[in-house]
Amino acid sequence: MTLLARNLAVCLFVALLTGITVAQQPRTIIFLDPAHGGPDPGAHLPNDLLEKNFTLAFATRLRAQLSTSGFAVISTRDADPAVPFTTDQRAEIANHAHPAACLILHATDSGSGVHIITSALTPTQDDPHAPIPWNTAQSASIPQSLTLANEIGLALQRAKLPVILSRASIRPVDNLTCPALAIEIAPLGAGDDQTPITDANYQQNIAKAIATALINWRTRQQQAAAAPAAAAGGAQK
C-alpha cells in the first residue's frame, strides 16, 4: 500500500469516527420565545418602540450569538406574524422539543438593568411519573430553572451589567417542562446617564453574557450526566 493510500485510509477512518461522535452528541437545544407579536404589541416603550419589535430584534441577536457558540436554537417567531402563537402554543412547541433551556424574552421601561424571572410556583418533589397539571408544569423544573437563573445572573454581573433575580407567575413560563426563565431587559441606569434598551452595545453585552452562561450551564450538565456513569463504571471494576 502506498503512503498516499495509507494516509487516505487513516483520514477516512478519523472522519468516520468523528462523524459517529458528532452523531452521538447532538447539539444542545435552546428555546427562544420573543414575547408578544401580531395584534399583541406588549409594552409601549419610549421612542414609539413596541415591545414585540424589540424582543424580535434581540432574539435575532441572541440567536446568532448562541449559534456561534454551538447551540441549536428554536424560536417561536422570526417575523411579526398577523396571527402569532398563543402562550399555550408556545409552551407546546417548547415541551415537544425537549430543549436544555427555555428563554422567554421581554422588555420594559420600568426598573433598571436585566431582570431574570423564574416561575413563582412551588417546586414539587412528587413521583416523576405522576401526571403534571398544565398550569403548574414548570413546578418540576424549578430547581434547574433557579440554577440557570443564577448562572446567567453571574455572567451578567461579570459583564458589569446590573441584574435582578426574582420570581413571578407568567405564561408560558408556568407551562414549560424545561428549565425556563423570562429575561426582561430594562434601560441601564437612570436619569441623564440612562442607556436605552435600543443601545446596540448594551444588547450585544447582554447576548454575549447569556451565551457564556449557557456554555457554562451545558458544561455543568454534561459533567453531572457523566459523573454517575463514571461512578457506575468504577463500581463494576
Next chain:
Amino acid sequence: MIPRYQRILFWSLIAGILLMTAFLLRGCEQAHRRLAAPNDFTPIAAPTSTSTEDVTLYIANDAEASITPATESISLPQTPTLRARALVEHLLAAYADPGSAHPLQGGPAVDDVFILPDPQPAAGDQPGQLAVVNLRGAFVNNHPSGIQVEALTIDSIIGTLHAALPEITAIRFLVDGQPHDTLSGHADLLRTYPATDTTTKPMPPIETK
C-alpha cells in the same frame, strides 16, 4: 270686524301659552331643587369620631424589585369586604403620590372586593376564605407594562390583604367583573394566588464551584 271663531282661536292660544309657561317654570324649579339637594350641608346625623388603626402596607419598589412592609395609621370600616376594598384602594392610591418608588396612575382602582369561602383549600389546611379583587378596567389599562412591575403590584396587594385579614387564604383577580388574562400583558391574573407574606428582597447571584 274680527270673526268670532278667530277671537276664540286667539284666546285659546293665549291660554295655551300661559299654561306652558307655568308648566316650564314649575319644571325648572323642581330641577333646581333636585340639583341643589347634594349641596345641602345641614347636619342630619350626629357626628361620630372615626378611630384610626395601625395597618401594614406591603410597599413595592421598582428599582430594588423589593416589597417592604410599612405600618400606617388609617381609619378603616369594620365590615371585612369594605375593609379589604378600602385597604387596597389606599395602597394603590399611595403609589400615585409624587416620588413613589412604584409609580402608578392615580384614580379609583378597585370596584369591589368579595370574600367567599375558599372552594379549594390546600390539603391539610383549615378551610379559609377566598378574596376576589375586582379591579377597574381604567386602572389595568393605565398600569405600566412589564413582568417585574406587574408582579410587584400583585404581590403588594396580596401581602397587604394577608396582613390585615389573616382569614384570607387565597386571592383571585377580576377586571370589570370578568376574568382577565394578565394585568398589563405579563402577570397572570387567571390563577389563584395563595395569600402569604410577600416581603421580597432579591438576592444577588451566588458564586458556585
